[in-house]
Amino acid sequence: RRVWAGLRGVTLAFYGQPRDYEPLELLDLSKLVAVWAQGGDLILQLRGQGQKVTLKAESWEAQEMWRGFILTMVEMKVPTDLALLPGHLFQLSEALREEWDRRATPRAVPRVPSCFFEVTRLEAEGLLERSVGRGNMVLRPRGHGQGVSVTTRQEMNGMVLLRHYRVNHVDQGYIIDVDTQHCCSSLAEVVQYFVESSKGSLQPLHREYSSRLEFVEMDGENAEETQRVCEPPPAAPTPPP
Secondary structure, three states, X not given: OOOEEEEEOOEEEEEOXXXXXXXXXXXXHHHEEEEXXXXXXXXXXXXXXXXXXXXXXXXXXXXXXXHHHHHHHHHOOOOOOOOOOHHHHHHHHHHHHHXXXXXXXXXXXXXXXXXEOOOOHHHHXXXXXXXXXXXXXXXXXXXXXXXXXXXXXXXXXXXXXXXXEEEEEEOOEEXXXXXXXXXXXXHHHHHHHHHXXXXXXXXXXXXXXXXXXXXXXXXXXOOOEEEEEOOOOOOOOOXXX
């Protein structure tokens, strides 16, 4: 199958059509070990189980340009063994400068949706079980800082259906790891994707906030504790006209 590729920092994105926004698949090049030309193919060697990826370019020049861009983004320097014209090398230098600028720019702290809880997988399942009727979906952190997970709880014919979904964090946002990967720019968009894709059957579990100020008071005579509601202060008298 013929696909189109685009390089986003150290992430290689594959698209079904040249103008597509949603990638078909993403390849993390931070684990790149080597890249070399072999006949009409460009071979990418990645760490982990000897994984190899084969890319085909339309010409030898395009193949060498791809090799140059990939190595430049991964190593953050322009390779010295490229057989390219000065104009092509200048393009690589400009791409390197822009990448340095992008990495040096402080990233805004992403807003965390109210349905995000610092809980484990089992704790998320228990939280949803105790919160039936108030929401059936939570976001939670994944192990080793790899992104977030979405945990859902639904009931069908008396059976409880628990599902866990991976959401990978990439330079441009988040990728929902389902059959057809979906790219989101924020965690709020991740939540919206699940709500819309399920036609509203999945709803985020929001934190509860009390509208009344309550406190526990100790009775000095019998040492009993009672829960009381804090009454608002009396309104100030209205000044005479």
